Amino acid sequence: QRTSxxxxxxxxxxxxxxxxxxxxxxxxxxxxxxxxxxxIVFSLIERARFPLNSPAYxxxxxxxxxxxxxFFVKKTEAVQATAGRYENPEEHPFFPDNxxxxxxxxxxxxxxxxxAAMSININKVxxxxxxxxxxxxxVAPGDDGNYASTAASDLECLQxxxxxxxxxxxxxxxxxxxxxxxxxxxxRAQDRDALASLLTFADVEEAVKKRVAKKAMTFGQEVKLGxxxxxxxxxxxxxVVSGLYGDWVIPLTKEVEIEYLLRRLD
Ligand SMILES: C=C(O[C@@H]1C=C(C(=O)O)C=C[C@H]1O)C(=O)O
Numbered sequence: 001q002r003t004s005x006x007x008x009x010x011x012x013x014x015x016x017x018x019x020x021x022x023x024x025x026x027x028x029x030x031x032x033x034x035x036x037x038x039x040i041v042f043s044l045i046e047r048a049r050f051p052l053n054s055p056a057y058x059x060x061x062x063x064x065x066x067x068x069x070x071f072f073v074k075k076t077e078a079v080q081a082t083a084g085r086y087e088n089p090e091e092h093p094f095f096p097d098n099x100x101x102x103x104x105x106x107x108x109x110x111x112x113x114x115x116a117a118m119s120i121n122i123n124k125v126x127x128x129x130x131x132x133x134x135x136x137x138x139v140a141p142g143d144d145g146n147y148a149s150t151a152a153s154d155l156e157c158l159q160x161x162x163x164x165x166x167x168x169x170x171x172x173x174x175x176x177x178x179x180x181x182x183x184x185x186x187x188r189a190q191d192r193d194a195l196a197s198l199l200t201f202a203d204v205e206e207a208v209k210k211r212v213a214k215k216a217m218t219f220g221q222e223v224k225l226g227x228x229x230x231x232x233x234x235x236x237x238x239x240v241v242s243g244l245y246g247d248w249v250i251p252l253t254k255e256v257e258i259e260y261l262l263r264r265l266d
Contacts, residue, residue, distance in 0.1 A: 029171050032167065034211070036160065038215065039160045040249075041216050041220070043160050045220050047153040048138055048140075053150040055143065056069050068148075069151045072152070077094065078099060081093065082102065082103050086099065089118070090167070116260070121166075122252060122256060122259075123158075126158065134248070168254065168256030172258075183198060187262065196254060199257050212238075220236050
């Protein structure tokens with residue numbers, strides 16, 4: 001389901017099409033982002049099976065020291081940390097404080113990124129965007145009592161969005177390597193705006209927004225035998241998905257790219 005740096009590297013070795021020492025190309029990174037769109041759209045569709053279920057977000061749920069969702073995410077992240085999830089540089093916890101250590105044998109992930117990448121985690125912003133802005137746009141109001149399944153679905157959405165957005169580190173690394181001479185002056189000047197315009201490809205962004213809307217139509221239609229289903233009725237509104245990308249996913253990915261580049265010469 002996931003395309004990791006390791007898979008990119010294996011593909012790169014097979015294709016041997018590039019002279020970078022680990023063979024990573026912007027096209028490979030973009031192909032992974034495109035694949036991740038499928039997972040994101042499906043996760044939103046899964047979450048939309050449940051209504052809002054606001055008791056899951058009540059910050060004063062007795063016995064939980066925070067909301068049920070917070071409790072669920074913290075406990076799940078602790079289990080996943082023990083199983084080694086956050087040893088992978090592509091994974092970022094939402095509650096990084098006091099996570100237990102991994103108990104699985106150390107795997108040597110390829111060192112593609114500058115070490116400063118480790119200090120970048122914008123999951124607080126992603127959490128706030130997801131619960132306060134996005135969720136009310138694509139789930140129906142109401143309460144069906146399925147709070148644990150709702151929390152599990154929320155965590156899935158949060159993790160896939162976080163992975164996509166933090167992939168900006170890899171995007172930035174490849175762009176930096178491809179055009180080092182252009183990137184160095186604004187990095188030395190710590191000039192965010194200049195970096196933002198260097199790394200922006202408006203045509204790619206437009207294509208991403210159109211494609212995710214199309215994926216929401218394709219994956220979110222009612223599939224029926226014998227007729228063409230309910231035309232125009234989708235499990236998640238395609239406009240909400242392209243809005244999610246245009247308003248948050250793309251800008252936050254670029255924010256990660258900029259944060260990474262600012263530290264790239266440290
Ligand atoms: C991720 C990239 O960087 C920027 C962000 C994009 C995105 O988040 O989809 C698309 C184009 C660029 O403006 C990229 O160039 O692919």
